[in-house]
Amino acid sequence: LDEVIGLQAKKVQALKQHKKGLMQQLFPAEGETTPRLRFPEFREAGAWEVKRLGEVANISMGASPKSASYNDQRIGLPLIQGNADIKDRKSSPRLFASQITRECWVGDILVGVRAPVGMVAKSEHHACIGRGISALCVKGEDRQEFLYQWLLWYEPHWVSISQGGTFDSVNKNEITNLVALFPNPSEQQKIAHCLSSLDEVIGLESHKLDTLKNLKKGLMQQLFPQEVA
Template identity: 50%
Template structure:
């Protein structure tokens, strides 16, 4: 690094002077992969010390909920090396790449082969500063650029220890880490609020669609009992048909093309290309149902578009309420697996969809249910927007605070 490279754009005013350009390997006291559970023939037990893999740190925190456990004898064999301690940094560098956490307390657990442990030389560094550096390195694409391997991608130890960055004085490291800790806490609070609202909505859907919770008419009297129908009685179902690939274009000739889930983002249509050959059409506000793997995923059309064979477009028949059935299908998503067919990939057919037995409330009750669930969606979307803004804010901070 040149001198110009190691002076950050954004800095606390009480600090000055250049940062020292270093490689991670220069400040590490220990670094290695976790236990090779297959080669070492680790014996798993129902209750013991958890051994975590990369998937257990992808959330940004240690997650022992689905970790397998090993017995006391195996734990004693491996604990001196493979039980992380306070302030160790764990990085996923095999398979899942670039997930980084810091160990916040001493606990009894081991790391497996696809986690890389970084233990710093305490006299030079503040671990939480380096933790943020490595997260910034991951978000900047370093792991993607350095990955090797075919079926399983990995970043080797040499490339891990070659990560280069600017290191300020210890007091400045601590100041930066403390500030970013506050930002992380704010983000975690927003994320927890979003997850809490999502849990509440799931519970509300369960109560409403099971009829444990019922709305009443404006005069306080009960709505009629829900009637058993077929989904084809309440919704029109248009199965997609893929146009010829020769009709695909990026010049906006014809209509946008929705082939499957690759053309959906955040449960809204997001077509990547157009087609000049119009086969089957969805209209704006139609419910889009994925009929090929992953079967049953539900979204909403915000485009008038041509739909390919991976999608069905559903529209409420009068006097049915469109948003009610949209919410119903969101809740029904996991249950489509029972109808999957096809040996190469899972799929459901038009008759499968139309023949599905459903309980239909009175249209006025449908309206009340839809309004309640849509109001929850609006709250969730508002908080999700704050989460996204906080992510962008932090990303900008990291780009300017680290060199």
Template identity: 45%
Template sequence: KQHKKGLMQQLFPAEGETTPRLRFPEFREAGAWEVKRLGDVCEVLDNLRKPVARTKRNPGPYPYYGASGAIDYIDQYIFDERLLLIGEDGAKWLPYEKTAFIVEGQYWVNNHAHVLRPTLAIDTLLENYLTALDISQHITGAAPPKLTLDNLRLIWVPLPPKRDEQQKIAHCLSSLDEVIGLESHKLDTLKNLKKGLMQQLFPQEVA
């Protein structure tokens, strides 16, 4: 995770710059990155989301997403495509706090997460950039703090001029996520192994 974090800091331009410190060889002469507003590179589908009170949710196979991920499973769905969600309220917005996340399949989204369909940016690239970004500076209000739709649209996003470069960066970061997932699984397995071993290495409590 630390390796990916350090790599992202070099693969994306630093604040106030238009070229990253690290670039794949075939794109070193591709020119400066373009900086666009988030609202210009995504279609916002907030008008399709809909909250469902807990008492009115019927159990089912479809994830019910909120600001930070799936909070329930219900018997209906609104969306049936791969989209990008970002917390509107009740989320964490500091760098690397997983503010944005990709969802796919059939699912429901409540009114605590913005729903984005990337059009000019590859979703994996955008997800990683927004996750690394300090979005707290765009938050308003206190009860509760909120990332309004207007502020969401105004977030600046740097993008490589060629889509091939976007794809290459996205693939690189996705590959690291796969490694992180495998290593996390190994770690969980070792923890469970140690826990089971300790239960056998120490005498059991006598009633």
């Protein structure tokens, strides 16, 4: 079983590395205006357009409610404070807040603005967002999934613009003025579909890995004697 788990772990890691390499090909490198790899139907589409995130998306910066409003009785809205409320790139709130400060909606892109800066996830909740989180929602014809995948690709670069202090952080101005390159909406959709399909495969294989680990854990509990009181 350990051998099977090891092989499955290598498969998941290989898929993640494949996606990482694919993103490096599908998004333009620094100083370039077109990617190295382009789908055949878009090879003559020309250079990508330079845009700031503030032009592309509505950006909401979180604000923490008073701690007295925190509860586990489901009063108010789920509370997303930061990385601790994210699991597997999805919102996973631990508490609720009866005082609503700023909100995010299902499908919004969540970006961590305090350590770890730049952490990217998707919201699966209509929730209250605390000061460690910002929520982005694409406006106009640009594609939400494309922006999500671009932010995943850009995630390691946030360190270069984060501020020093007790906690590294970025503010709304820095997020609003972050420059990105965007192709036309049709090419955005193609890239987004390619990468999100790969995410689905990675998710399925990761689930298989978790299942195998749980199987071994349960089997060990059956194969070894329980502690005698």
